[in-house]
Amino acid sequence: MTGTKRDQALQDVPSSVNVLTETDIAEAGIKRPRDFLATVPNVTFIEDNAGEVYVNIRGQTAVRNSDPNVAVVIDGVPLVTLKAFNQDLFDIQQIEVLKGPQSAVYGRNAAAGAIVIATKRPGDIVEGQMSAGFGNFGTSRMSMGLGGPLSDSLKFALAGSTRETDGPFTNDLTGEKVQRAQSSLGRLRLFYTPDDLTDINFRLAAHDSNGGGTAYNGQFAGVPVGDVEVTALDADLMLPFVSNVEGFSEEEMLDSALDIERQFDFGSLRSITSYNSFDQTFGGDGVPYIADSGSAGALVQMYTYQDEVVSQEFRISSATGGRVQWMAGLYLMQFDRDQFSELSQDLDGTMLQTRGVDGPDSAAPTVSYTASEFQTRNYAVFANTQIDLTDSLSLELAGRYDIEKREVTEKAPDVFNLCVQAFSIPRSACNDSETFRNFSPKVSLVYLAAENITLYANYGKGYKSGGFNPLGSRAALVAAGAGAGVPESDIYVQDQFDEETSDSFELGFKGKFFDKRLSINAGVFHTVVEGAQQFEFFPSAGLQTVTSIDEVELRGFDVDFTALLPNEWELFGGFGYTDGEISEFGPNPAFEGNVAPGSVKTTATLGLSKAYQLDRDLTLTPRLEVSRYGSIWWDVANTEGTERDPITLVDARLTLAGEERWEIALWGKNLTDEEYYQEIVPLLGVLSVNYRAPTRSYGIDFTYHF
Template sequence: MAHMKPRIKQLIGLSGCLTLSLGVAEHALGQLEEVMVTAQKREQNLQDVPISISVLTAENLDQQSITETVSLAQAVPSLNFQAGFAPSSTNFNIRGVASYTFEGGIQPSVAMVVDGVSLARAGEFISELADVERIEVLRGPQGTLFGRNTTAGAINITTRRPSTELEGYVEASFTDDDEQLYRARLSGPLTETAAGSLNVFYQDRKGHLKNIYPGGDDGGGIESWGARAQLDLNFSDSVNLLLSGDYRDAEHGLSPQVTLVAEPSLDGIPAPGLNLREIQQGDGDPALGQRVIDDMFKINLNDKDFAEQELDSWGLSAHLTWEIDETLRFVSISAYREWHEAVNPDIDSGPGQLSNGGYGLPIALAHTSNTPSSNIPLSRPFENEYFTQEFRLEQTGQSLDWTAGVFYTDFEENVKEGFALYIPFDPAFGEGYTTSVQTDNTDELTAFSAFFDGTYHVSDTLDIYGGYRWTYEEVDVSYDSPTYLVLDSAGVSEFDLDNNIVNFTDPVPPAVHTVGEADADHTDWSARLGASWQFMDSSNLYATVSRSFVGIGADISRTGNLDAAFLEPTTAEAVEFGMKTMLLDDSLQLNGAVFWQDVEDLQTSALLPGTIQTVNLNAGDLDIFGVEVDAIWAYSDYGRISAAVTYLDAEVRDLLQPCWPGQTIETGCNIDVNGSPVTDPDAAVQTDMDGSDAPNTPELAYNIGISHIFPLDNLSFDIHGSVNYVWQDEVNFPLNGDPLLVQDSFGLLNFSLSMVDKEDRYEVTLFGRNINDEEFYSDSSESSGFIARQYVRVTRGAQSFYGVRLKYNFM
């Protein structure tokens, strides 16, 4: 489909000329529609809710061609995404707050809630967006109503319910980067008291990371399909039951490591002017290796299994609503979910062959064609299953609105990990050999909470609101885990030019086997208290203080041990002042917030320098100040201009980190293993990060967009057009502030142009994302001696792509 790109670009140019020629005709100001949200567990007008919220409707998602959760970060300036080697190692953060972890056992700081059901782990957040009615991004602690693990906020997703009349659609889209996406919906009445719906999708996209190894698979592609079915039952005028079931299956090569900067050449190894990483990346040809390193969209992997990453998930839920009387309602939400992931990362990120000793570098792999052992199973199986139950009573009164309830969850997750390390040469053995380990770690969590939240209407213009949630959780951990080997280039003695291998001076230490169980329990609380004042018609001021927490972290990583099995809970406290107002005869919506937030005992994972070992730890605190502004202006009945900007001053406090490679005392590497300042370079192993910027948190981010409908009176269709620009400041991904791992600021330009039948029967849409072809990466790290001095993860959106979407609605 490569031939599509020039043609689509020509159409983009023509459509732009059409837009300019038509212009924006002068019309009377339009009027914005009322937006309903469920941020306080009941339907309310967005402007009446004293919470900073970004709302994306189904129309917004279509205009910006957002079809998966990862792209939400480009639609909301205060929301950021960090890629990982697998879905389970990814992270979302809001206002600079996240659980910066890529190992099992750590609970998220951002809650993702789908139709009232909270997903348990960040890996479940990575999915397609099929038949979504509305997405609400709630910013700041939300623990009172949404429970633990909301120190950053919540992403509240509402899907479309079954309709009372027969309707549906079929949709297909095709892009020039070889994606096919098909979606369909059928909904309607089954009986006088029952309605049902079925949504299905299928996606097939080739990898955007081109593998130059002959016959090798490209990286980053995906083939997935899924379905969601709902049955809406009205037992009476007051009792309704919504039954939902969903399933998703995917095979993907999500995000392999891409070498961006090679390690410095070792002195005289392999020879003056040659670099081990360049030789490895070029499969023996350093010139080819440098070309691969210079192109962030190229990889060179001979492992046929590296892209065999699989995941599947399914869930059932029952949402019962009983309208007891005109003011009192009972709600029950029961859910069961399972999620399975199996990944097979080629950890050393290169085509090392046993015949040449891996070009002098250790070959660190899960079971692959590079590994001389066949008894390691495919990849890293990761799975969880859980049950949740919530009961709520909700009352709406003249002077008091309140919600009270209880919540229970029973959760279990398991991580098995097969790993093989090929050592080209070791004096203790006299020849190359392979060592392998396999972990099997589990944690089980049960939690119970009771909560109350209410709003007291002091007068027609003044509300006082507040709430409290008490939570108890208990965590059990089971270990069957050999400790991983720690190996870096420090032990290199010489390079054997004849055999193209590295000799190591010290024998490799034996692995230590950790077997046993540990348990912990924890009681904590969340709360909020605030006031809202309607100081004039359609304008509100509010002030809120809030607290939330992330539950106990269970360290079931490959370095977990019984002496440090648990991480302390993370707590967050925030103060927010906000304003929500409608101006110019309800044609302009202007919302803003100023906030301060302190986060203590941040839970995170860290990669030990020069190794492939990760550790989970509590990593200091965060001190955050920010300003957010959101605006929508209906400049006519046919056009909207939207803008959102976020400024964040997010700093790390009380944190020591291992020094980055090459860091000197002059650049901050001046702390010894005991945490004391030193002047001896040989004793300095840590750096003081107090006052540094929070990871993956741009100081300034904004987006601005315009959408316009061009009515064509003499034709059977109208033209709908939209342009959106997204920009963010530079970010640093690791906690240690390594200057080489900074992602520079970048901006992305997106576009869509649709021909829409006046009866809304069919749509033909031409779209482009990142049409200015701005390169960026979604994660950056280092592992000198194993992967690279700098390696990055590159998502599909880091280069331009164009497409066409065809949709037919039947009613």
């Protein structure tokens, strides 16, 4: 595996790691990030059709408008925003999920772990594959991968995919397929080796998608939704879609990277340069997502993100094989984001899809508008070393020092500019900046107790910098709260939110038994998070903000296994347990002792698979997988009625393969048709905004290798 930025055997890595090879990916029918993350203990994946993505590991949660807690690295390049992660996965060589702090290795946004993805490298002959899939809800998917040599020193890999679906839900009033989605993605990689010592890789990828947007249900205690009477907040109450405004979302992404590595007698030098742009706009009806056009307070909403990222990493590494191995490097990153939000009056169900202020005579007059420009500059130096103290005991030391400067400028017109209104200053003065500095160390001991048994212990510090909400947010919310009788002490939003740091300890082991027919990995952890960032949404002001919990304590364990049973049945599974507790919350000590929001108490997976050899060329492989997710709370207050009860999901796949050239697979997901909300955002104690998870889906896939 390469998740530690060095090639290491999985058995030697001093962290809890789940690795999926190309074969594993094909057998499990993995097409999207949720397909593999759903099976990793103590990992949860949350997404919506407006492009929001959150990966939570061991109770450390990611939230809207804040940086992720999990680094996603594709072909050596970290993604700055996870919005670019939620794509179709195709032509993938390997996926690694590392749990526990990886800040010392990957720096920013790796406090809870890392997901490392390697796309397929071409071989010495031209070869490829084509796939097509069809399912219910009008779902279709096609992908292609082709690679091989163009000359003795130049190889290529070309891949593309398209996906389209209506989604499982229909708006009862408009007939809109609220979770509809269409996407296309293309990727080109070039591998140039002018000599035996130099390796030059270039990647260019583009992604385009569109579909429904803000497809949420609003539960407002005492307000009926369609034919459903909502008497109180209830996480188990499935509501119909009854908005009279159609939502929309649009995404465009361009991604490029140049990776150059040169071997020397002492080791190697490596340079990784990347550029990424990501534009997204989505919108739809406003809270509470019901047919309320023309009534007082009826709103439509639209949000736009325009991201541009440039990064450069230089890395020097020692040669492999010695008793001391080391690596050191320098990282530079510039991240610019223009972020717009607009709330408009819903007079007649009109959704204007053009950004900007709309006057009082328009079809949807603007009532709230923000135009924030965020700039982030990150500079970091890092190093790690592995020292073999004896033949069976090794020490690993890693550290990274980050300097991150963040700036914000509010450019909304004066009439809507919260900063101008709050501080009585000209718009030109509506800016602020802050520089965050942090050192993230990691220390690990690895002991080879027997030939196939490894014990490890580690301590690591995780880090995520602070940032800014739209300037003037607090003053606007305090004023709005005063009008509604809410005391200022109950409003926790500040214009700037603090950095998030964590200290984590882990003990674990990895073992192979019974002639390697049984593999077990297990880890026990204790993590204390200070400044745990949380999301707060204020729909009446159109403000999506970040606040902080002073301290969260997380304890737990996870274990996964693979067993080859008699008659060649393969049994696999895992279990994770996380006890997350708010241990300190200065703004309201009454919340201390509550369950940490976003922390799933238990995750469990159990699967069974076997390859039946029908004849010399035909193989039939049934696969059954059951996943269980424990209860979860969504906010610091543990608002009554918003706790989601445990859910159980059943997936199955039946694959017929012939001559190692083709496969036909029948598949089904959530076969018991479990109905649940994938995400719940409690608001003000009497309102929640809920996103429905997919219901039962099924289909057929065709793959041909050539």
